[in-house]
Amino acid sequence: MPQHSAHSTPAATRSVKDLRLGESGTICCLEDPEMALKLLEMGCIPGTQVRLNSRAPLGCPITLILGDDDYTLSLRVSEAATILLKA
């Protein structure tokens, strides 16, 4: 599975993966075109606020709270890494 980890992105660009528990950020863009389709449908639209809500007991998957819709999305860390945040 292709992993878009911190190595391939400049240190300045953070992804949802890098959020600390409870921290929020704003989605800037989606890195992986195919995954982007699914993420967009699920409401991860550039410009939306996203907050890291919880991690599964083994660290992956995680849950995010999106926008002001009170809507919780769960996804794997590798998937979260494709959602880049605005600086």
Next chain:
Amino acid sequence: MARAALITDPNGMAASAVALENLHDSPPRAPRALTRIALIGNPNSGKSSLFNQLTGLNQKVGNFPGVTVDRKTGVSQLTPQHRAEIIDLPGTYSLYPKSLDEKVITDLLYDKVSEQYPDFVVVTVDASNLRRNLLLFTQLADLRLPTVLALNMMDVAGQHGVQIDVAALQQELGVPVIPMNARKGLGVAALKIVMAQQMSAPTVSFYEPEDALLPMIRQIRYYFNLHNDYLALHYAHQFRQINFLTTDDKAYIGELVAQYDFQPTPRQAQETIARYARINDILLNAVTVTRTEKAEPYSNRIDRVLTHKVWGYLIFFGVLFLMFQAVFAWASYPMELIDQGVAWINGLIQTNFHGPLINLFTEGILAGLGGVLIFIPQISLLFAFIAVLEETGYMARVTFMMDRIMRKFGLNGKSVVPLISGVACAVPAIMSARTIENWKDRIITIFVTPLMSCSARIPVYTVLIGLVVPDEPVLGIFNLRGVALMGLYLLGFFAAIFSALALKLLLRTRERSYFIMEFPVYRWPRWKNVGITIVEKVKTFVFQAGKVIVAISVILWVLASYGPGPALEQAEARARATAAQQQLSKTETETRVASQKLEHSYAGVFGRTLEPAIRPLGFDWKIGIALITSFAAREVFVGTISTIYSVGQDADMRTVQQKLAAEKDENGQPFFTPARAFSLLVFYVFAMQCMSTLAVVYRETKGWKWPILQLFYMTGLAYVSSLIVYQVFK
């Protein structure tokens, strides 16, 4: 499907398409007796609740043509004069399908000339999360399908401080909007009245394909004689997966797509973003959100316990334990009643009537029927549990907690549901693997699920454990027999996950595995929904698996009652002669005759043919017969054994056990030694002995490759393991 190519000149396209716009909006169709209405919406938008409210128990489960996705339909009395057929479509987030389930929707909605094509659609949306839910609606509206919007979960929206101006929303969307709370049934009456009206296609358009795409879109539209541009665009996106297109049709679109260098992925992304922009505008005009000082959502607080690294797993195992208790302990009372009831009816008939047809009826049909009915309590309880776990939203948490672990074994968090359901019956379990989008994860799940010990193995386990494991306490609280039973279940479970691991290493795929899913808020289950699920699953089992089991019982009866040439009559005559010599009582004579007849019947012949192959496992020809019959369905084992050992009519477990315990080998020692019994048990844990499962795997994987591999793999595993067990312990 043949479609005429009307025109091939791409330059004259734009002008002629305008004329088409109005021409094909409402194509003439023969009037139907019933209005056909499709129910569609995002997962967790309350679609099933609404379907249950509209149709009650008036539901049917069938298949969509060509695929195996359950097609749930029901008839709803909209007004005293007006009835409608409602089709419940699988939950989806958009019209670009990502899973098999979702593909059904596009197959249905693209083919306007199909018999199945709905007259209009009812879209359920979660009012508390309108932005994401309206995405699907805008796509449907752009297909120019007559649409009603069921604005569901108004209560949740209210709690979240979301106020919706329904009139404004209706104005913006251009379709009837009905606010409702389907779980409580509020708004259903209003919806029914609207549904009984004549519907026209929506007038508002939410997305226009870019001008650059129009030449390609118009060519497709003309070629297939489609009623709008957006549908033609969908053809360009998905022509490879559309079932009703011919190879030539697909080749035609393929050429166009290449010619115009059409890139589906970025186009779909652009479309989705454009739609969201439009939806934001709509929501600005129709929705106001007043946030009170926000307390943390209660779901989050519950999650902190239920997905906790210690409590989370403990609670999950507690839930599993309760489920097993229910399936094995609580279900035993109604099962015993059913067992006795069938035996009583059987006895009543046999004492009053005689003849070969009566034998066929009691020993073939009725015995088979009893074997089906006996599973109803377990299936009901299991699906009650699963339905409650799904309804409350807990199942999503289970997949969340298990994903990391399951992934190590080539499975997926979502494989938990099929694996757990496999404990009841592999047939519905394999069907539930459809929610796994990834092909490899899904195939592996399907492949290993039958290794989980299903309820059909219980009778075999019970009889054999009761035979060789003493009824003793272990460590004060457990029972040795219970421990043995648990061991067999664990054996099956470990076989399943290690087989999955092996497959993970063997199978290659470029498709990636997703785990992007909505985390639903916790809710109380609706008992009506739970009840309907139970009824539906029991019906499926009785009518689908039941048919096979009864048919096999009849075949078995024939095999056991008739033999090649005059062998059977000769055997009977010999048995009577010896019995007369030894001056046996009438019952003893009859028992001996039955046993002798079976030995010389077709079933006996098969059993003897098989004996050399299974002798190393410790089995003789009698077990051979039971193995043959079990290949149809495992639960037949006990019935076959009771016939072979001529237990007679009232074949309850204890009688069968006594007969088996009395069975002697050629040296006069008990035949069923622990080594033999455990060898047989291990065989039943692993062997693929279920035609219904093979049939369902064939349907689900669309070919014989996987069911055949499964048959050989599982049976081979069973043979080798039994061989080891018997040779080590004998």
